[in-house]
Amino acid sequence: MQSNSQKMTLGIILLVLGFISISVGIIYIKKSNQPEPNTPISAAPTTTPEIMDAPKNDDSEKEKGEAFEKFVVQKFSKTYFSVKEWRSDKFVKGHYAESASYPDLTMEFKLREQKELFAVECKYRSDYFKEGVEWCKEHQLKNYQKFAQENKMPVFIVIGIGNSAHAPADLYCIPLKALKETFVSKSFLQSYQKHNFQETNFFYDSQHNTLK
Numbered sequence: 282m283q284s285n286s287q288k289m290t291l292g293i294i295l296l297v298l299g300f301i302s303i304s305v306g307i308i309y310i311k312k313s314n315q316p317e318p319n320t321p322i323s324a325a326p327t328t329t330p331e332i333m334d335a336p337k338n339d340d341s342e343k344e345k346g347e348a349f350e351k352f353v354v355q356k357f358s359k360t361y362f363s364v365k366e367w368r369s370d371k372f373v374k375g376h377y378a379e380s381a382s383y384p385d386l387t388m389e390f391k392l393r394e395q396k397e398l399f400a401v402e403c404k405y406r407s408d409y410f411k412e413g414v415e416w417c418k419e420h421q422l423k424n425y426q427k428f429a430q431e432n433k434m435p436v437f438i439v440i441g442i443g444n445s446a447h448a449p450a451d452l453y454c455i456p457l458k459a460l461k462e463t464f465v466s467k468s469f470l471q472s473y474q475k476h477n478f479q480e481t482n483f484f485y486d487s488q489h490n491t492l493k
Contacts, residue, residue: 349405350386368381382428386401400428404439413464414465417463425438438460454483
């Protein structure tokens with residue numbers, strides 16, 4: 282008969298063999314679950330972000346436009362002129378007020394008992410282009426013409442060019458009725474240039490409906 286020490290030794294050996302068998306089995310299972318060499322590992326499909334052009338930032342252009350409008354307004358003496366309308370170009374996703382297509386300003390000229398209304402559209406351009414400027418788009422020109430006709434009101438286009446929006450290098454004041462195209466040449470502009478505008482304000486001739 283086996284002694285107790287022999288039985289204990291045999292039990293330990295069986296436990297060790299069992300542990301080894303389990304370990305080998307685990308290693309085998311792990312290896313069998315690994316992909317074969319050169320076999321691509323499947324993964325959840327990923328979407329490569331589409332490279333989009335950065336949205337055009339019109340903030341600087343809007344700021345220039347607003348700065349030039351303020352410059353123009355200050356060129357009207359409060360003694361003779363008052364701002365009746367100062368329109369905003371605010372819009373969102375195609376929604377905008379109809380008035381946004383009208384000229385920027387509606388001014389009232391007052392001299393004793395006389396009162397006259399006229400409109401002003403302000404346009405600032407950083408520089409000349411091809412010896413002239415494109416002062417507006419085709420649809421804008423039609424909108425201004427429609428406004429003048431429906432309101433029976435003279436409209437003037439004040440164009441500032443160069444330097445900065447709050448202190449342009451050149452200034453022109455053109456009656457809308459003289460503008461048939463969206464692009465005007467330097468030679469055309471010279472007839473409507475306001476000289477010494479840094480020191481002088483606008484003058485409105487009500488008899489001839491001219492703004493100088």
